[in-house]
Amino acid sequence: MNRIAFALYLVVCTALSPLLLQAQQSEVPKLIWKVNRINIGTVLEEQGLQQTEFEFTHTQDSLFYIEDVWLECGCTSVEYTEDTLNVGESGTIKVSFDPTSSAGFFSKLIVVKGNLAGIQDSLFLEGISIPYPSDIERAYPILRGPLGFRLRKVNMGDVFDNEPKVKYVEFFNRGEELLDKGALRAETPPYIQVSQVQQFVRPEERGLLMVKYDGALKNDLGFFEDIVPMRWENVDGSDLELEIIADLFEYFAPIQKSDLNQVPQLVIAQKEVDLREISANAVVRRTVTLTNQGRQTLEIRKVEGNCECLVVEAPKDNLLPGESMELSLTFDPKGRKGIDQRNIYIFSNDPVNPVQLIVLKSRIE
Structure with missing residues (x-):
């Protein structure tokens, strides 16, 4: 690196240092909120004003006080701690909501501005407001x-x-x-x-x-x-x-894209089985192939049809990586006529597709 380039490098580093330092400092929140989003549930219009409270703790060495609180609409009003707080001391924002102002789901924004640089925190009050019916x-x-x-x-x-x-x-x-x-x-x-x-x-x-x-x-x-x-x-x-x-x-936590090939993967060879025209007096049997294309054992939690006329049988509950099995479907159309559709739900530990559907279609004569 020549002298001119090195000098330019020093100038750039000197200019950026305060910004980098400020960015590092801003990572530490000045106010720690117990929660910043409160759902007050379902509120009937005739219940009147609904009140809730947000609580915070001041974390900085400098003295702190709330300069202002900005509200999204006139349907909310606030009372807040006006004292000057030392580090470690707590305060509150008390919010009142008028349910006559809206109908259905609501989410109201409250912005808290403090005397210290960088304090402009957002709070949210949510719920469902139900107006009084005319009839x-x-x-x-x-x-x-x-x-x-x-x-x-x-x-x-x-x-x-x-x-x-x-x-x-x-x-x-x-x-x-x-x-x-x-x-x-x-x-x-x-x-x-x-x-x-x-x-x-x-x-x-x-x-x-x-x-x-x-x-x-x-x-x-x-x-x-x-x-x-x-x-x-x-x-x-x-x-x-x-x-x-x-x-x-069953709940499955989100997984990283890089882990998609590591988890169990249920692949159904035929998700729509068309029996075409069948007689109401004849029981119909079919099979569908299930395969685990993942790298971990696939567990079949449950297989369920949406009608007593449909019997679904799985020979086993677990499939090793790369293993397949035949799912047996038995449909009795007795007492039915016309276009018919039956659904089979397969619940597994495949975290990407934990519930999959097989549709059995037919026209019953």
Whole structure:
């Protein structure tokens, strides 16, 4: 390196050093938030202002105070710690949300600006706001005991086994008695919990039921439906049944692209089996080849058809790398006619495609 080039190198390094130092320092957050995103769940319009609190700790040697808090809309208001904080001291941001301002899912941004350089932190308040309907009978047409519901069944959707799923179900008290949270009795299996959110729901008022579904406790895969008997001990004639449906799946953490060839890989030779025209009086049998193209053992967790008319048999539960097996399909079309489609679901430990589908099509004469 000649002298001119070396001199230019020193000039560039000298100019960049403060920037590099500042970048290294900015990696250490000045405020440590307990959480920066809070979901307050489902909120009914008539419940009024909803309040929650964000908590932070100041980590720098310099004195700190909040200069300003910027809000996304007028539907939120805040109170915050106005004291000057030393290192290690904590403060709070108290946020109030008006549910009359929106309908459906909401995510409100709160920006906190401090006196120290680089402090402009973002917080998020999320939830679901449900406005009061103009026609109660039309909004809650499904009658269960003294309650009116929007839908016949509580659909939990996809439930994974890594954490329980919670859903809030709104209802309208069409009875003449006060519904006390402490008097609710629900005969649930171990993997389901049902509770009343509000302490009291008066006649002609709306309320919320919290349904919590634990996929790990259920310890199964596929589609399930549960009937949960419920009643309020202090209310005669309050007996009802809550129908809960859910699709259960095993959770797999994301994997690196470089590891794709190392994990189990289920490959199905034929994902659509067309039987064409068949007789309603003849049982049909077919086979489909399953292969593990990965480098780890493939475990078949479950094989499930969507009809009792379909029998699916797997000769083994594990496939070594490179190994194959024949999946046997037996379809009895008795009592059916016209275009028909049956689904076979295969659950495995393939982390990329843990649930795969085989479709069995036919035209039944």
